[in-house]
Amino acid sequence: MRTWSAPHIPDLQTAGPVPSVFDSRLHEIVKLPEDRESASLYVCGITPYDATHMGHAATYVTFDLLNRAWIDAGYDVSFVQNVTDVDDPLLERAEQTGVSWEALAEEQTDLFRSDMEALNVIPPNHYIGATESVDWIVPWVERMIEDGLAYRASGYTDDDGVEHPDGDVYFDVRAAADTEHEPARWYLGYVSNYSEREMGPLFAERGGDPERPGKKDPFDALLWRAHREGEPSWDGGSLGPGRPGWHIECTVIAERFLGMPYTVQGGGNDLRFPHHEMGAGHAYAMSKNRMAEHYVHTGMVGLDGEKMSKSKGNLVLVSRLRERGVDPSAIRLAILANHYRTDWSWTQELLDESEARIQAWRRVMTADPTDDDTRSSDAVITAVRQALAQDLDAPKALHALDEWVSQVEAGGPAGDRREVARVVEARLGVTL
Numbered sequence: 122m123r124t125w126s127a128p129h130i131p132d133l134q135t136a137g138p139v140p141s142v143f144d145s146r147l148h149e150i151v152k153l154p155e156d157r158e159s160a161s162l163y164v165c166g167i168t169p170y171d172a173t174h175m176g177h178a179a180t181y182v183t184f185d186l187l188n189r190a191w192i193d194a195g196y197d198v199s200f201v202q203n204v205t206d207v208d209d210p211l212l213e214r215a216e217q218t219g220v221s222w223e224a225l226a227e228e229q230t231d232l233f234r235s236d237m238e239a240l241n242v243i244p245p246n247h248y249i250g251a252t253e254s255v256d257w258i259v260p261w262v263e264r265m266i267e268d269g270l271a272y273r274a275s276g277y278t279d280d281d282g283v284e285h286p287d288g289d290v291y292f293d294v295r296a297a298a299d300t301e302h303e304p305a306r307w308y309l310g311y312v313s314n315y316s317e318r319e320m321g322p323l324f325a326e327r328g329g330d331p332e333r334p335g336k337k338d339p340f341d342a343l344l345w346r347a348h349r350e351g352e353p354s355w356d357g358g359s360l361g362p363g364r365p366g367w368h369i370e371c372t373v374i375a376e377r378f379l380g381m382p383y384t385v386q387g388g389g390n391d392l393r394f395p396h397h398e399m400g401a402g403h404a405y406a407m408s409k410n411r412m413a414e415h416y417v418h419t420g421m422v423g424l425d426g427e428k429m430s431k432s433k434g435n436l437v438l439v440s441r442l443r444e445r446g447v448d449p450s451a452i453r454l455a456i457l458a459n460h461y462r463t464d465w466s467w468t469q470e471l472l473d474e475s476e477a478r479i480q481a482w483r484r485v486m487t488a489d490p491t492d493d494d495t496r497s498s499d500a501v502i503t504a505v506r507q508a509l510a511q512d513l514d515a516p517k518a519l520h521a522l523d524e525w526v527s528q529v530e531a532g533g534p535a536g537d538r539r540e541v542a543r544v545v546e547a548r549l550g551v552t553l
């Protein structure tokens with residue numbers, strides 16, 4: 122699938138430090154990658170039924186910071202992202218709004234690309250749609266059935282009297298899990314560290330179907346949904362016509378384009394379970410390998426202190442802010458003013474502060490050079506790079522830049538202003 126155009130990344134003369142990032146599975150900050158010249162990143166993409174809201178934007182900007190940290194440290198980065206361009210929420214929205222699911226997916230994916238472009242997010246090397254990956258998924262699911270790690274469930278009639286056919290395929294979590302809980306092997310809770318008691322409500326909230334009759338275990342995850350009347354379907358070989366589940370989509374795409382284990386799987390905190398948990402389970406079941414070496418998750422973004430959600434109708438959309446004429450660099454700076462692991466809230470005040478900040482930075486960094494003594498600019502450049510290398514601490518990097526800007530505005534030495542601007546563009550992705 123087409124990606125979006127790449128932002129300009131200034132080439133910095135010296136290599137930056139290797140970053141350390143909080144691994145939410147290990148629950149500690151780790152230096153990554155160690156002892157290698159390359160790094161690989163898989164960031165779960167959107168289901169294109171609604172425009173990019175601030176929570177999505179914050180997640181993609183966070184992993185863009187990691188990507189930029191690796192590039193600055195001299196790593197060769199492979200970056201893959203999917204787009205779940207067929208799934209229940211997309212089909213439901215298409216039906217409600219009376220458009221075809223294909224048209225809705227295309228329109229919203231286009232809007233996403235233009236949001237990412239405006240926010241200076243480096244595009245993935247491979248941007249892959251679920252609909253493009255069906256032929257790769259089918260053999261995996263067939264083999265899982267052969268190996269006794271997946272099974273075909275019988276059809277049933279739901280509470281609304283709708284009949285569901287035989288042939289939905291489920292991942293057998295109990296058959297696939299390592300009961301000894303060895304660190305290198307997958308078990309339920311391997312990624313998320315949640316107890317089964319904590320997993321129960323989350324599984325139901327986040328697209329799971331614990332009550333579905335015919336499953337061996339409530340946590341068994343859907344691998345293949347047999348064709349229903351009125352739903353799109355693909356040739357599933359021995360599985361019969363249908364469409365893939367969400368978790369297997371990411372696992373197969375990641376394996377195909379990055380191999381396993383790759384360096385980091387990333388996404389919002391709400392993907393820890395079941396999405397990343399099940400994806401790791403599928404990977405282990407099929408390859409006896411780990412899916413990713415490290416898991417990195419971002420906090421949730423609210424609006425004015427409230428949870429942002431489609432049902433509340435309080436989504437802050439990047440595209441709508443852009444339509445209002447808000448500078449995308451100010452949006453990006455507002456995101457960066459919050460540490461990626463915290464839950465935070467979008468407010469008008471935050472945007473106002475970011476607009477004032479970018480104006481001050483532009484005044485100072487784009488002004489003509491005034492002195493040759495680069496000690497002042499060298500110090501702020503080092504501070505920015507070090508802050509970002511320590512668990513992507515963008516607020517600390519912004520603070521260092523603010524201090525330097527205030528000193529220069531008060532008549533202090535500036536050093537090489539243009540080099541500071543280049544570092545801001547290369548590392549923070551903010552164009553001045």
Ligand code: ZN
Nearest residue numbers: 165166371396
């Ligand atoms: Zn995913």
